[in-house]
Amino acid sequence: MEEKTPDLAGIEKEIELATEAADTSESLRAVRMGYLGKGGKIPSLMKSLKDVAPDMRPAFGKAVNGLRERAEELFAAAEAKLRSKEMQARYERERIDVTLPGRQRKKGAYHPDTLIIDELVSVFAGMGFEIYEGREIETDYYNFTALNTPKDHPARDMQDTFYLGADFLLRTQTSAGQVHVMESKQPPIKILSPGKVYRPDDDATHSPMFSQMEGLVVDRGITLCDLKGMLDEFAKKVFGGNVKTRLRPSYFPFTEPSVEVDVSCFECGGKGCKLCKGTGWIEVLGAGMVNRAVLKNCGIDPDEYTGFAFGMGIERIAMLKYGINNMKLLFEGDVCFSKQFRA
Numbered sequence: 001m002e003e004k005t006p007d008l009a010g011i012e013k014e015i016e017l018a019t020e021a022a023d024t025s026e027s028l029r030a031v032r033m034g035y036l037g038k039g040g041k042i043p044s045l046m047k048s049l050k051d052v053a054p055d056m057r058p059a060f061g062k063a064v065n066g067l068r069e070r071a072e073e074l075f076a077a078a079e080a081k082l083r084s085k086e087m088q089a090r091y092e093r094e095r096i097d098v099t100l101p102g103r104q105r106k107k108g109a110y111h112p113d114t115l116i117i118d119e120l121v122s123v124f125a126g127m128g129f130e131i132y133e134g135r136e137i138e139t140d141y142y143n144f145t146a147l148n149t150p151k152d153h154p155a156r157d158m159q160d161t162f163y164l165g166a167d168f169l170l171r172t173q174t175s176a177g178q179v180h181v182m183e184s185k186q187p188p189i190k191i192l193s194p195g196k197v198y199r200p201d202d203d204a205t206h207s208p209m210f211s212q213m214e215g216l217v218v219d220r221g222i223t224l225c226d227l228k229g230m231l232d233e234f235a236k237k238v239f240g241g242n243v244k245t246r247l248r249p250s251y252f253p254f255t256e257p258s259v260e261v262d263v264s265c266f267e268c269g270g271k272g273c274k275l276c277k278g279t280g281w282i283e284v285l286g287a288g289m290v291n292r293a294v295l296k297n298c299g300i301d302p303d304e305y306t307g308f309a310f311g312m313g314i315e316r317i318a319m320l321k322y323g324i325n326n327m328k329l330l331f332e333g334d335v336c337f338s339k340q341f342r343a
């Protein structure tokens with residue numbers, strides 16, 4: 001009986017051509033299934049071994065095994081080739097130009113007010129002051145009455161006020177915080193209080209909302225000399241080592257005596273220039289010894305304790321220090337403006 005022996009060499013050739021023709025890993029896998037997968041051509045050949053004449057079986061079995069090994073080799077080689085081709089394509093697709101300039105993240109900048117507040121806080125913290133943040137909505141009592149400015153007191157005209165109904169108002173001065181601090185604790189007191197205040201004024205040098213920095217020291221034996229010494233230190237740190245201070249008599253209902261504090265002009269060194277309007281001096285803050293009436297209102301014995309207080313406008317200090325000529329610039333929120341300043 002003449003058996004038709006399968007053409008193994010022909011199948012090998014077929015596989016060679018098919019692996020060359022497959023152009024994706026996926027199509028190669030499909031081709032492989034057709035030859036080596038379950039029910040594929042080569043396993044079928046193995047199954048047909050039983051139909052082969054017994055004396056031919058060993059040789060046939062060996063030949064089919066050889067074909068299977070060869071097929072494995074061909075598929076492995078084709079797969080490696082395709083994989084590297086596909087990786088190459090992926091590298092091309094995901095190519096990054098490392099020489100491109102990076103995307104710049106836009107940086108913000110501190111507002112000049114913030115720079116000044118931070119600077120003042122660090123100067124005064126160095127002298128042992130604690131920070132007290134008061135409230136922006138106050139009662140008439142804390143903003144005025146307790147500060148020795150009862151209703152109908154002429155000094156109320158110094159500060160126009162936004163009233164919020166009969167009982168509340170927007171604080172016109174950080175001095176309102178003095179009362180809260182003195183009410184809640186006995187001396188020694190040494191606080192610094194930055195914050196926003198409100199007055200219905202709006203022109204080139206006034207804004208309805210602005211910032212102040214209040215200072216308050218109460219203890220036994222505090223004198224105007226202590227105030228002067230501390231202000232000298234502050235002026236030197238903020239405006240430069242050669243700056244001097246002077247006190248001029250003034251009036252505030254909650255301090256007695258009251259003073260305006262000037263610093264010698266840091267622009268011209270005191271000779272007189274545009275900044276100091278030819279006077280050689282620049283007014284920077286109001287201050288004084290805490291009025292006995294205020295101490296009493298807050299439950300502190302004025303025969304035992306004395307104190308001083310000072311208050312300054314942050315925008316004013318910022319404009320002076322950074323040479324800003326228009327206050328409105330401080331309220332526009334333009335980062336290009338803020339970026340120009342550094343502490």
Ligand code: PHE
Pocket residue numbers: 172173174175214252255286287288309310311312
């Ligand atoms: N509160 C005053 C003002 O706003 C400034 C000041 C504070 C004066 C403390 C004396 C003492 O004008």
